[in-house]
Amino acid sequence: MIHLNQTTANTTKMDIGSKIKFFRIQKNLKQEDLAKGIISVSYLSKIENNLTSPSEEVLQLLCKRLDVSLAEQQDENIFEELLSWYKSMMSSRGEKVHTLYEEFSNKIQSADTKTYMYFVLFELRYYLYMKNLSHSKKLIEKLQQFMDVFDVPMHYYFQKFYSIFEYNHNNFNESLVHLKKAEQLLHRNPIIDKFEEADLFYLFGLTYSQTMKVPLSITYTTKALQAFQSIYDFKRSAECQVLLGISYRRIGEYDRSEESYILAQKLSESLGNSYLQELIYHNLGKLYAMQNQQTEAIREYEKSYDLSKNEISLRNVNSVYCILLEYDKMGNQLQCKKWLQIGKDLLKYHQDDIEYHLYFTFHECILLGEYDRFDEIFQEKGLPYFQDKGIQEPIIIYSEILAQYFESTYKYKKASYYYSMCYRELKKQTFLQ
Incomplete structure (x- = not known):
């Protein structure tokens, strides 16, 4: 925590301007409302900006209207x-x-x-x-x-x-x-305070992870981990290990990724933290999915889903989406339909979440064979949304699916367009540019 120089002193007339401004805004009053019947608005503005010292009488009237005192001690x-x-x-x-x-x-x-x-x-x-x-x-x-x-x-x-x-x-x-x-x-x-510094580093690691800037995510998350370990904060240390596992997975360091998840799992079990366990199962599923081990991936995703399925949370929507992706890779349409419906039912509680509504709409198009509709929605809504948010992974997934479809239907121009898009996003993710 940042420690402040907290001296005890009476508020000066110049200091009171800032105080008046703060409480006026806090009480949702306009300058006109506070000044009415006491002073002019222009004079109040000068007081609030500490450009002039008002009389004691004016101060008392303003503070009475605001219900604050002239002198204070911290x-x-x-x-x-x-x-x-x-x-x-x-x-x-x-x-x-x-x-x-x-x-x-x-x-x-x-x-x-x-x-x-x-x-x-x-x-x-x-x-x-x-x-x-x-x-x-x-x-x-x-x-x-x-x-x-x-x-x-x-x-x-x-x-x-x-x-x-x-x-x-x-x-x-x-x-x-x-x-x-x-x-x-x-x-x-x-x-x-070490905790404050560590928390800020963790936020950097988390945000860089979302923008696929993996080296920066690893750098900041490692700093956060070291700081949390130094103050024996095991829960936050486990969160750092999960985030490191995600980063190592993204650069193909699968052994290091699994090692981080295992360390996080040990910590979460010792803490009895079901949220962390859910998070670890989900990311183990991602790790197996990256290695095309669909059965193992689905097993871990389902463990994660089982821990959160009674909650109205986007976490369980995410698990369902990932299960759907794996069954799609396996070509199991029956299971795809089952998990698509589960996802759509869950999204009734998250009407404002654009991202997952897009995901499940795309997969509904795939299952119905409506690729032209899929292409249209992806271009009009999906691609602009993902690009604006800096989310690369869905662009890679869906541009490849569309490329393969258009190639199979001999629409080579469109296929080439989507393969190029997929390649460009992969370059960003794997640092080949």
Whole structure:
């Protein structure tokens, strides 16, 4: 965690401008609403930008309308509790995280301005943790209005949380932009908690993995693993091993990939963590699939699916999709139809997820032999979506399927187009360019 210089002092008249601006925005008031009957809007603007010192009478009237005090002391106990709450979000202790949020929501109104601002920042992280992206977006928009009064650590947290928001929208390139800003800000703070540094490195590894920049993913994930191991965080160490396994698989280092998964499996078993076990089974399935061991791959995918099938989660949709892919490779249409229907049923709970709706639509076209429709949807919706999100793997999979179909029907121009597309994406993935 970044440690702040937390001196106790009365708020000066110049400092109060930032405080007034913060609480006005927090209470969803326009400058006109706050200034009405007290001062002009232009004068309030100067106060909020710390360009002028108002009289005591004006300060009292503004603060009364905002229901805040003129003088304050930073409550270091509440501040440390806030940091502890934030850290618990990265340790995935759901019950505790939610309980602490309810407690802070009730008592934070009496905290000093700086602590309150950190609460709003960590509230953003809380809604990201809860996967409430619509509320997260509103908080980002609110926070952007008073970024000019952030200190360096506040800017760091905002950029980090913004990157997580973009990641959850599959905007991986945008996520990296914010991560790089966060990394620059992190290095401007001399005292950094090892856990915070490790978590940022892990986010880099995760995001670079999504953009298929495997060497960078390995570099950052290894740094994260070393940091988590140094503080004996076995759960996060296991997550790093899974991510390393994915990267090694992508560059054909199958033995190293399996070794990472086995290490992760040992850790997850010792922790009794079913989510990690589900993740490991899924990625073992991917490893076997890469080696064309379809039976073994399906076995591992089904283990993963069995652990998550009672949840309304995209994780079980992903497992179903991967099982469908393997049965398609085997030419088992009966099983393909079965798992396609399971996937479509699950997607009723995820109407807004474009990616998986595309996947199952493509496979429905394949099973029905509607390749012209498949080609049309891929060109109009699939390809633009995957390119915009920087997702290469489905472009490789579906361009090859379309290429093979058009070759078999003697449409060589279209076949050549899709083979070229597949080759270009493979070059990006295997670093041959």
